[in-house]
Amino acid sequence: MSDHDVIIIGAGSVGSPTAFFLAEAGKKVLVIESLKGAGQGQNKAAIGGTRATHSDPAKIQICLASLDVFSNWKEKTGTDIGWKKGGYCFPVYRENEQTILKGILPIQKRAGLTIDWVEPERVKEVVPGINPEGLLGGTYSPHDGQVSPLMASESFYVEAKKLGAEFKYNETVTGLVMDGNSIKAVKTDKGEYTADIVLNAAGGKATAICKMAGVEIPVIPDSHEAGISAPVEPFLDPLVVDLRPGPDGKTANFYFGQNHEGQIIFCYTPSELFKGENRMCTSEFMPVIARRLVTLIPRFKNLTIRRLWRGLYPMTPDGVAVVGKAPGVDNFYLGIGMCGQGFMMGPGVAQNLASLIINGKPVLDDDVFALLSPERGFYSGKKEALK
Ligand SMILES: Cc1cc2nc3c(=O)[nH]c(=O)nc-3n(C[C@H](O)[C@H](O)[C@H](O)COP(=O)(O)OP(=O)(O)OC[C@H]3O[C@@H](n4cnc5c(N)ncnc54)[C@H](O)[C@@H]3O)c2cc1C
Numbered sequence: 269m270s271d272h273d274v275i276i277i278g279a280g281s282v283g284s285p286t287a288f289f290l291a292e293a294g295k296k297v298l299v300i301e302s303l304k305g306a307g308q309g310q311n312k313a314a315i316g317g318t319r320a321t322h323s324d325p326a327k328i329q330i331c332l333a334s335l336d337v338f339s340n341w342k343e344k345t346g347t348d349i350g351w352k353k354g355g356y357c358f359p360v361y362r363e364n365e366q367t368i369l370k371g372i373l374p375i376q377k378r379a380g381l382t383i384d385w386v387e388p389e390r391v392k393e394v395v396p397g398i399n400p401e402g403l404l405g406g407t408y409s410p411h412d413g414q415v416s417p418l419m420a421s422e423s424f425y426v427e428a429k430k431l432g433a434e435f436k437y438n439e440t441v442t443g444l445v446m447d448g449n450s451i452k453a454v455k456t457d458k459g460e461y462t463a464d465i466v467l468n469a470a471g472g473k474a475t476a477i478c479k480m481a482g483v484e485i486p487v488i489p490d491s492h493e494a495g496i497s498a499p500v501e502p503f504l505d506p507l508v509v510d511l512r513p514g515p516d517g518k519t520a521n522f523y524f525g526q527n528h529e530g531q532i533i534f535c536y537t538p539s540e541l542f543k544g545e546n547r548m549c550t551s552e553f554m555p556v557i558a559r560r561l562v563t564l565i566p567r568f569k570n571l572t573i574r575r576l577w578r579g580l581y582p583m584t585p586d587g588v589a590v591v592g593k594a595p596g597v598d599n600f601y602l603g604i605g606m607c608g609q610g611f612m613m614g615p616g617v618a619q620n621l622a623s624l625i626i627n628g629k630p631v632l633d634d635d636v637f638a639l640l641s642p643e644r645g646f647y648s649g650k651k652e653a654l655k
Pocket of ligand 1: 280313
């Protein structure tokens with residue numbers, strides 16, 4: 269007899285909502301987390317963008333499910349998680365981005381996303397003050413939004429706990445005890461626990477946990493910097509993504525939004541990725557992103573910046589998450605490799621993992637879910653268009 273139905277390793281963007289959905293379905297869940305609380309890993313580094321605007325049908329449908337959870341959470345539980353339905357806008361100034369974005373619209377619409385190409389006048393309405401020079405238009409997906417990652421993870425934890433899930437903080441998984449092709453026990457620095465099923469939701473440490481069960485899955489962290497301003501009067505509804513590389517030579521795309529408290533929150537993708545786990549802030553981030561922000565929206569020159577930080581994207585070689593049953597181990601499941609979208613994918617991934625564990629079937633259609641399969645070829649060179 270096992271102590272628990274499911275042990276989840278990691279109380280992050282994926283682990284905490286999965287604990288909630290499993291507990292809601294009556295499962296006896298134990299979550300083991302190295303840090304002092306839920307969402308204290310890379311979850312809290314996220315700027316809280318929650319969009320179903322992707323180019324891959326699996327991500328689109330997972331994130332549509334997440335948006336459903338986030339947008340109805342307050343009604344369901346009574347808890348505010350900072351949900352703001354402002355949409356996502358990708359303004360376009362070059363034919364290159366226009367061709368890419370228009371090219372993926374049919375895939376996005378087929379997968380159920382509400383999105384359209386809009387003319388420059390509409391972009392200027394949804395992004396007040398945007399630089400009009402050379403603006404060709406853009407895409408706008410009005411049902412996307414933003415959520416506070418810390419408020420959400422705390423609430424998933426509280427609600428899961430009410431349903432009987434147990435959380436052990438400040439405790440680190442150090443080994444998996446194997447019995448042939450099954451995990452017999454989970455060893456930590458404080459004890460040993462048994463469960464019928466073990467779920468790896470360990471974010472940037474996922475590869476090390478996989479290795480404990482003899483499974484090889486490449487999740488390689490790289491680090492990204494972000495910042496937040498003091499609050500200003502609400503004026504910006506959508507999160508805005510500028511896909512152009514910067515003239516600085518340092519940046520690929522950059523993105524920003526105004527959160528539910530009025531703060532402008534922003535981030536860029538460096539043109540050369542910082543591989544590894546170094547989370548020290550750099551001196552170049554703020555001057556580089558300030559120039560990009562002010563060039564795109566000149567009124568940003570008045571912002572006061574409050575805080576900067578750096579966190580990790582748990583990356584896979586093809587930029588797509590790994591969700592499903594681990595190959596070769598009977599009772600081991602994976603919700604890992606979330607790349608730069610783990611917060612927005614969390615609840616949708618959680619619902620699919622809960623359904624897979626309980627019913628043997630994901631919520632998504634099998635052919636769509638297969639795009640996230642741990643058994644796919646990781647080095648096919650496939651790259652998503654939208655990061
Ligand atoms: C600057 C920045 C901005 C971002 N913005 C967004 C955004 O707007 N929207 C979005 O969707 N995503 C965003 N992301 C990405 C997002 O933060 C990650 O994809 C997501 O948090 C990963 O979720 P996870 O559950 O896999 O990992 P985590 O949230 O890190 O959770 C994994 C947990 O496992 C625990 N753990 C690891 N090893 C062990 C062990 N051996 N024993 C016990 N516990 C263990 C860790 O402590 C951690 O808490 C951003 C990331 C960065 C850095």
